[in-house]
Amino acid sequence: GQxxxxxxxxxxxxxxxxxxxxxxxxxxxNTWLWYKQDPGEGPVLLIALYKAGELxxxxxxxxxxxxxxxxxxxxxxxxxxxxxxxxxxxxxxYGGSQGNLIFGKGTKLSVKP
Amino acid sequence: xxGVTQTPKFQVLKTGQxxxxxxxxxxNHEYMSWYRQDPGxxxxxxxxxVGAGITDQGEVPNGYNVSRSTTEDFPLRLLSAAxxxxxxxxxxxxxxxxxxxxFGPGTRLLVL
Numbered sequence: 001g002q003x004x005x006x007x008x009x010x011x012x013x014x015x016x017x018x019x020x021x022x023x024x025x026x027x028x029x030n031t032w033l034w035y036k037q038d039p040g041e042g043p044v045l046l047i048a049l050y051k052a053g054e055l056x057x058x059x060x061x062x063x064x065x066x067x068x069x070x071x072x073x074x075x076x077x078x079x080x081x082x083x084x085x086x087x088x089x090x091x092x093x094y095g096g097s098q099g100n101l102i103f104g105k106g107t108k109l110s111v112k113p
Numbered sequence: 114x115x116g117v118t119q120t121p122k123f124q125v126l127k128t129g130q131x132x133x134x135x136x137x138x139x140x141n142h143e144y145m146s147w148y149r150q151d152p153g154x155x156x157x158x159x160x161x162x163v164g165a166g167i168t169d170q171g172e173v174p175n176g177y178n179v180s181r182s183t184t185e186d187f188p189l190r191l192l193s194a195a196x197x198x199x200x201x202x203x204x205x206x207x208x209x210x211x212x213x214x215x216f217g218p219g220t221r222l223l224v225l
Binding site: 002009041044048092099 | 153203213218
């Protein structure tokens, strides 16, 4: 089946640093979603991307829909301690049922004050 | 709106016991899904529903049953709990024309 590969698996950064993470697939996706999960909570949607090449921002977060439609990137600028959590990419499988999403395994972000 | 609610928050079961995890949403969303989250595995789809009376299997359906008698509720049943079902379970919902899903706070299940 279709899979989403996220990298890196984990990151340990200093407060104030910028962060970059990405998500790749061997298959085409028509939508890319980025979620954040705080410890002990359910995932919360950060950014949704619907068009190849699209660049969308949400505060200090910027995400891009890769031009090949097989990848997506998430950047966080000037990280702060509350950015700690797990970041997931997700998308509906191409040609698959409309009822589900495929998730990557996540990038765990730790921020040192 | 309460959004997506899940009960219980925590549960300990013995092997072979059965139980039902409850999920409800008050946003009139057509689609509802159950995921399990295990360390290093991300979220894996168990079952989903595209409307009342319609359910389908996801990636890891074995050992779980679902039904959808109303738009609001989507319970997940463990028929005979096994230690391999120790996990965190998330319910999610969305409108049929949107891909963005809204997640509940999760149920943490330990099977001994």
